[in-house]
Amino acid sequence: MQTTLSPETRADLAPSLPQKQAIKLTINGTVHHLELAPWTTLLDALREYLHLTGTKKGCDHGQCGACTVLVDGKRINSCLTLAVMKEDSDITTIEGLAAENGLHPLQTAFVEHDAYQCGYCTPGQICSAVGLMNEGQAKTIDDIRELMSGNLCRCGAYPHIVDAIREVMHIEPKS
Amino acid sequence: MTPYIGKSISRVDGVAKVTGKAKYAAEYFAPDMLYGWVISSAIAKGKITRIHTEAALQLPGVVQVFTHENRPSLAWFDVNYKDQDAPPGSPFRPLRDATILYSGQPITLVVAETLEVARFAATLVQVDYEEDDHETALEHNLHRAREPKSGVASLLKSPPPKPRGDFEKAFEAAPFQTTGQHIHSVEHHNPMEMFASTVVYEKDGKLTIYDKTQGAPNSQMYVSQVFNMPFSDVRVISPYVGGAFGSGLRPQYQLFLAVLAARELKRSVRVSLTRQQMFTFGHRPATVQNVSLGATADGTIDAIRHDAIGETSRFEDYFEIVVNWAGMLYPAPHVKFTYNLVPLDTFTPLDMRAPGGVTGVPALEMEVDELAHKLGMDPIELRLKNYTERDMNEDLPYSSKELRECFRQGAERFGWASRNPEPRSMRNGHTLVGWGMATGIWDATQGPARAEAVLTVNGKLRVTSATADIGTGTYTIMTQIAADTLGMPIEDVIFRLGDSNMPLAPIEGGSWTAATVGSAVKVACEALGKKLFKMAQKMKDSPFADAKWEDVWFSDAHILLKTNPYAAVSLLEIVGQNGGRAVSETATSLPNMLEQRKYARAVHSAAFVEVEVDEDFGTVRVTRAVTAVAGGRILNPKTARSQIIGGMVWGISKALEEESVMDHQFGRFMNHNLAEYHVAVNADIQDLDVIFVDETDTIVNPLGVKGLGEIGIVGMPAAVANAVFHATGKRIRSLPITLDKLL
The missing domain is CATH 3.10.20.30 (Beta-grasp domain)
Incomplete structure (x- = not known):
């Protein structure tokens, strides 16, 4: 208003x-x-x-x-x-984010895991995930969920976003 | 042969989305483009007595301030303002006159050379109002409830069926009864992308408009009729849509304002709404529902009554299917359904993901759960006891219905068998654990649509239709359908959408796009195939000279004789004979009404949810959920799973978080931002699992698909609420189930 x-x-x-x-x-x-x-x-x-x-x-x-x-x-x-x-x-x-003509590993993982729907939050999710990895705080799935909670995805792709990030970070699915 | 349909193909638009190259409505530029900033009404009802624009107009960089006083003359009649999703009534017209119909109404557009100057100048505009008393609270106005007006929209949304049997008598006689009042809050779609229109003013006065919409032709028609411009002078483009969930089914007011400014100033204009302004148009209506069930001791449901009252605006009668579902899910002989509206001083509600379905079904399914509890019966057993192969409202058999299998496979995956039925019987440390389940249902419909298929001179297949992809995966599944229909490698197939110049498709909503546009893509590709076959027959030494259409098939970009795989002609060779020109065909697909009308057609689901409730704090967490879907043929399990997961997230969000809170003193939504309007965040979502049960349907459409956009959400809210009951023994019938309701 x-x-x-x-x-x-x-x-x-x-x-x-x-x-x-x-x-x-x-x-x-x-x-x-x-x-x-x-x-x-x-x-x-x-x-x-x-x-x-x-x-x-x-x-x-x-x-x-x-x-x-x-x-x-x-x-x-x-x-x-x-x-x-x-x-x-x-x-x-x-x-x-990517080297010329290529994709960043997170970008590849987002495509592979269908970690989006409309794609509008996706650049922010991916940049945020790069930042998350730089911070070195996330050790478990729950850490990823918590530390990625500043990035809303209205399409509700969260489980796949977590899968994509987890895979790039080499964190086990049931951690 | 379907090498691609049914496969988990990654989205064809995926790389564009992860690299930031996918462009949305506010991301196109034109030379000397201006920026518009909308000023919203601060009062809910009354009239503007004066708008002080002088200070804003004096600011360097401000080009014009548009109000009702200086807008150009526009179309007079309501019919010109009707869009494809307009309910009966008189559509809202921005800047029409001094009248204020609702809080947040757009009343002024400030246009400036930069975004920042437009935004600042808007703060310099002062508006004087004369306020009238407003009414915005549904619960205080239930006595004004009346039947909805009917109109064209009623064709797609059937009114409640007539009563059957004698509900009162049967309910009275029933040894087991439940009755509950269910209250749902207003919700707003809140797609991540805010509504925006970039209007490019071309040299000849024609407009190219990048709009956020679920139907480029819908926006084109609206602009053309309101501004009295020929269709050919208005082109609407919308290749990417940052979510919509129904909010893009009607043209929103920024489109009107941007077009008005561009035409008056003869310059390109962009108008983007703010997140706050995303709360100033359509929403999911608040509802009050009463559901009563009567059953015999063996669990046979004899009597069902479902009454709903929803809100609408003073100017249009928005209505949705809230109360009909019980007649589609349960074969009770004595039923009574009513649906009424209360007009309030708010904007007209608008279809929002599973409109009506995720309002009525949760209320019904919570009462079914309550009945199971009273009967001492397992909730699945009760639903199986009252299973129906017919839609009792239409008295027609279902074209297919594998709901039984959804119950079986969902229960197995979830581990339902080890549930202790007693409420408050399961714990994990100090938290209460609850398991709940519910049924979901949504219509499987198909509309008419057109598509064009082109074989280019270099042998690529290009298919177009003016539909939309709001994240649903339209680009990908249409590419798969086209590739399989003409036996092309998928990398040689390009599907394009979101342009009003393309063959006409209806607005993308209600889970009908896969069926509607998919069928059009299929028939367009088949028509192209027939044309190519005829051309191949005329080629020198054609192996098909004596062949009929039925004798050939398409594979690996060739036409082949079924009887002799060595008798083949490549599509590239055929198009090469066309004098350097592409070969194209456009076709229309229409639903087979004669066949379809003999059946009821619906997609079903069973949702299973585990919650943990902290009794000290009243906080609820959904720790895991399984949804089993009977959705006909699954074109792409990867994107299909995403749609269902998205729906499940929405269901959790609706059950526990979403609520647009209005201060009725002002008639204004108070939590109009993403910090205070809670949607599920990553940490709210734990393990979600999806099962697609096998379901073959030859009636719904030629592809056998049922649509998946809505079904994921429909069963979830009741499954969550039923799990909360199982955990706590408290039946919360008012959504969302916030912690205060459990303490």
């Missing part, structure tokens, strides 16, 4: 827009130079300004995980991150 600001507040805000500034983002090993206002999120920078639409918007509030990307190897919600904050970081999105 829309929150309407009071007229007094509006008068304060109306005259000016934030100034755009030159920023540099390193995404999938490529340096991009952009003119962005500070209020542009990393997610919108990727999708609307760089047309890297593999990263998805599912809520814009950090509640669904569809926008998960890797920043210096750590998984983050790109919708809760301003682009200007990540000038000095290496950002990896779903488009940059």
Whole structure:
């Protein structure tokens, strides 16, 4: 729903827009130079300004995980991150996960296990799983379930998502 | 020969989905594209007295602010606003006038050069309202319940059957009785992708629209009629849909707003809704149901009554099949079913996965479980005692029904035999363990559809139909059907969908796409095959010169004589004789109504669930579940399993979590985000298992498929609730079963 600001507040805000500034983002090993206002999120920078639409918007509030990307190897919600904050970081999105012309082992496992249906949460799931593996916390199936619970899948592919990640992590099915 | 049908083929669109290359509606770009931001009504009923747009319009980068005051003149009549899934009534028209019909109604579209400026400018718009009293609470308005209006939609959704026998007398006389009131909350579809339309304004004023929809032709028709544009000037494209679950069966308001802005500004426009705005259109309606069963001591159910009241809007009569299922599942001679609506100041409800079925069947199946408990009978035994081979509502035999086998195989896989029937008798440490089961049922229907099959000059088979794949696996199963029909290697077959320029297919919903579009793909490929055969006959020294169509078959991209496998002509050779042109055929498939009308046609399931309930906290966990499905022929066990698992997850989510909570003081949904509207997350889902029992059906459609989109969810909520009863001894008839109801 829309929150309407009071007229007094509006008068304060109306005259000016934030100034755009030159920023540099390193995404999938490529340096991009952009003119962005500070209020542009990393997610919108990727999708609307760089047309890297593999990263998805599912809520814009950090509640669904569809926008998960890797920043210096750590998984983050790109919708809760301003682009200007990540000038000095290496950002990896779903488009940059695989070696050229190939697939990342998780991507292969997701196809093999049918770990999706509509595919909209999938890039976030896969980036999140890469982050999960980098963290080194998950030892069991239950760990995977718990630590992947920030990524919603409305189609309900969870059992297959867990199967795909488990296989790549060499965790036994009944652990 | 079916080398591909029935095999676990990985999705043909899988690589596109795991690499981020699959593009959804808000992911297309056009030069100088503008962004629209929707402002939603803050009140539930009344009228807008003024919209202050000056501050927004002064902001650099803002191009226009559209309201009811400056919108162009549009189609006058309701019929122009009707879509393929419109219920009887007067469809909502965005920006029609100052009237507010529901909270969250779109009232203004701010259009700007960037997303951020549009979003910010929207905060500068102030709206003055004159509020009227609203009514949004179903339970306070049950006295206003009335019969639904009938219309075109009634053709697909039959009204309750007439009473049979004498329910009152039979129920009164029954030594064993159960009666329960079942209350279900409003739910929202919440597909992961939010609704969006990218409208590309072409040089000649034609529109190319990337829309989130379950039917590109439906959106095309809507835009064409509302904006008075020829069909040929409106092309709707929707190759990927990030989930929909019914929400894409009607064009949503962002489509209207984006088209309006693009036409007025003569520029390309994208409008995406926010997650909050995903709660401002159709939803699964709240319902209040009463179910009564009367049985004799041997478990024969003699009397069934099922009454339901659902909500609808003030402007349309949305209705669904809630109460008819008992007459399809149980052969009781004395039955009475009623279904009524209460119009409220909300948006019109909308079909949501297994609409009506996952409302009515759980209520019925919870009472059947209660009856089994009262009779001291095993719940499966009671269902077998009251098994029917006929749909008693239609008084027709089922075209096929392997539900008995679902009970047997499901029970075996689950280990049902070792269940102690006594509630509260099973424990795992300090948690109570419960085992419950329930039946599921859904219609197996087929509609008309068209498809085109083309053999390209380089020998590839390209098949198209304007259907949708919302994650259901349409791309993959259609590729399999096409490959098998013309004996092509699957890698040489391309199936395309989601474009209104393609041959017409109906909206994708109600589990009918495999049957409907699959049959069209089959007949189109057969028509192409016949054409290729005739061409082959005319070739020099053709081995088929004296052959008939019945004498040949297709394999490995060749036409072969059945009697002589060495008499073969390759399809590439045939198309090579066509003067450098592809060979194509378009065909229409129609359901065989004459044959189908002699039978009732349905898909069945048996769901088995184990829960663990922590008595101190009232928390319920589904620790494992098995669903056995009798769904006719399974085209692809891999994608089929995913559909059923998805349905089971939805069933668990509905039983335990999902509820759109309205503050009736404001008439507004309060938990309108994914943190507060709970859906099942990964950690909520443990071991799920799926069984497809063998079922052959030659009546339902030429492929023998029954559709799997809905059946996975239908049996689950009651199975969960029955397991909770078995664990705790508490019969919770109000969904979701949140912890407060168990404490």
